[in-house]
Amino acid sequence: MKIIVCMKQVPASSQVDIDPETGAMKRLSADTRTNPYDLFALETALQLREKLGGTVTVLTMGPAHAEEMMRDAYTMGADKAVILSDRKFAGADVLATSYVLAQGVHVLGGADLIVCGRQTTDGDTAQVGPAMAEHLHLPHAAWVAEITEADTEGLEVQQDLGSVTQVSRMTYPCLITVDKDLCVPRLPSYRLTRATAGRPVRFLSLADLPDQDLSRYGLVGSPTSVERMFAPPEAERQVYLPGSAEEKADALFQILTSRKIIM
Secondary structure, three states, X not given: XXXXXXXXXXXXXXXXXXXXXXXXXXXXXXXXXXXXXXXXXXXXXXXXXXXXXXXXXXXXXXXXXXXXHHHHHHHHOOOEEEEEOOHHHOOOOHHHHHHHHXXXXXXXXXXXXXXXXXXXXXXXXXXXXXXHHHHHOOOEEEEEEEEEEEOOOEEEEEEEOOOOEEEEEEEOOEEEEEOOOOOOOOOOOHHHHHHOOOOOOEEEOHHHOOOOXXXXXXXXXXXXXXXXXXXXXXXXXXXXXXXXXXXXXXXXXXXXXXXXXXX
């Protein structure tokens, strides 16, 4: 069974620089981490591989330093890692990002199953996975809370859609996006860290993709644009009120009154 897991590096904090012209985040300006939801996607894929056999390939679109995330995926058990990296991909919205990833899937020869995290913590759209499936003309199920059955023919999944729960049965090839309660991601393995230290990470650029139409990629290929983006204001520092309980209550009352939070 051939499984592809889509992962992404996201800012580790809100302290990021914003490009004043495009309104996009300067991703190299901040520390990064693996998108938390994607760790559940990787664990789901690894468990399915253990049950059904096959390989797990991790796929991402991002800058070269995404290799660090891919090596972390190796230490958890991924077999292969591919990074789609090209300056022409920069500034992509959901449509352009999902198209690049779909093109990457084509280069890899397709997959029986594609697993994505429910959403990313920077964009929060929860749309890239389903959009990929549409580009690839695959059946898909989003917000998967449980895989109730998995065999060599397909999957039965339970989707948490807020007010309702839906059970869907799909045959391969297909795509799912998984929620955080589906499983518990495993810790990196020291043995795998040593065993995969020299394992290569494959890089693909626009020149490697089947579709060379520049109008489908990056800012040019993005029908939506960011009008304004800014980091949230920093929270005020913690204030310690000394004294007895009565003195603390009086001091707190004075603070709330002076700020007109209470009258």
